[in-house]
Amino acid sequence: HQLKASNYPCQFEIRGEVFMHKKAFERLNQERLDNGEVTYANPRNFASGTVKLQDSAEVAKRPLDCFLYFFYAHKNQFKTHWESLQTVKSWGFPVCEHTALCSNIQEVLAFIKTWETERFKLSYDIDGIVLKVNSFAQQEELGFTAKSPRWAISYKYKAASAQTILESVGYQVGRTGAVTPVAHLKPVLLAGTTVKRATLHNANEIVRLNLYEGDTVYVEKGGEIIPKITGVNEALRNADAQPIIYANNCPRCNTFLVRKEGEAAYYCPNDEGCPPQIVGKIQHFIGRKAMNIDGLGDETIESFFKKGFLHHISDLYELNQRIDELRTLERFGEKSITNMISGIEKSKEMPFEKVLFGLGIRCVGETV
Ligand SMILES: [Zn+2]
Structure with missing residues (x-):
């Protein structure tokens, strides 16, 4: 995010909440799954774990987003919370779009009711909404309890x-x-x-x-x-x-x-003969983060396995001796065959660490 205007005070405090879009979380977990790593349970744990990291460069790499919801400056230029949020938004800060200025409790209840179901259409998960007193003068009058402000309260939806x-x-x-x-x-x-x-x-x-x-x-x-x-x-x-x-x-x-001792999961030890393991290993090998072979996809690997063309990663490099057989396959034209064979040939130039990662040895990640 980049700030646009220049009329903000030289010193101010802004608070917000870090979150993760569901799609980004799914992508992240899919990548971890592909690498044989343990997946994260939910975006919330991942986001809070990230914020606690000491390495800010690593934090910056992670696909998190944030909404800012509180502005404070020594010399307050605003009369209401709403006004302050609209202004920080105009400065370029990310502020949630789904807010409403309500003038009575009926409007508040209607807002709650709307988002009871609308929330499922959001690109991120929410568990409730926050109600705030708008006027800063009234906020000041209400003050704080030992723990929290009296002018803000959250409404939690049932899971x-x-x-x-x-x-x-x-x-x-x-x-x-x-x-x-x-x-x-x-x-x-x-x-x-x-x-x-x-x-x-x-x-x-x-x-x-x-x-x-x-x-x-x-x-x-x-x-x-x-x-x-x-x-x-x-x-x-x-x-x-x-x-x-x-x-x-x-x-x-x-x-x-x-x-295995100390692990919750059961394993099928037949890594040389179990179909999903064979197919999965070859799919991992050709994947973007490993050998990145053009002209070859997961479905093709699956069907080549069923045809008996592939049983081991090394069989990929003998597909060029099966060109006549490949030609007989439905939906597999001359051009696809050429692309695939040249993609496989090109993969021989990949650096060794990609090969090592592609072999999918347990506990050997991209950088280990
Ligand atoms: Zn098995």
Whole structure:
């Protein structure tokens, strides 16, 4: 952000709140997932963790944003809070657009009601709104309690929550072999979107929830992007329902799952033979942050694997011996083949650290 005007006082204080747009958070977590790193639970934790960092250059790199909501100068030039915010906005400070000047409590209540549902359309999460007395003279008269001003109060919305049926529990196997349980739900409207899945995190979570087949569950969407199950309505449980038992074997290759000391996640150890691990590793290798191979995408890797063309990263470099076979594939023209082969050829010039990262060794990141 850059300040525009020059008519601001030479000394003033401005306060605000740092936040993160949902899209930026999703991108960040996807990148971490691609790198085999642990994802952040929610934008709020990520933002507050970032602000606490000592390294301001690192903070500047992170995709955070802010809204400013409080202006103070020794010589106050404003009569109202509204006026001060409009002015700092005109100076170029980021101020939230979604504010209203209300002249009575009915207008305040209408504003609260509107944002009860409108908030789900915002590009960031909010959990409530703040009401403030506008006149600075009245603010001064009201003063402070030991903890907070008497002229400001927050109204918190209830976390969006819904009740639905657990239809089944499925498992996702990642590139590193980590197995994540996912709840498949009877579709239910929650926070403006239809929810069909919720994360179950790991085996401990299934035990903690005491989850049974066909249970009626409470689903909540808090600061997290992916909804989670917060509890079970045990009164509605079928008498003959069976408890959910975490899988013993990999859902994709049937290998017996293992759990490492001190880790919550189970892993499929069959890294050479488990389809999602093979495909995931090759997809990681060709990715933007690794070998960045042009003319080759995740879907192509998936279909080449199914055709038996790819089983290991090194097979990419033998695709040029399969050109006749590639020509027989649907939706795969001469130009795509040429682009792909030249992209693969060019990747041989990538520096070694990209190759090392591309191999996706656990705990070896971009800079380790
Ligand atoms: Zn497996």
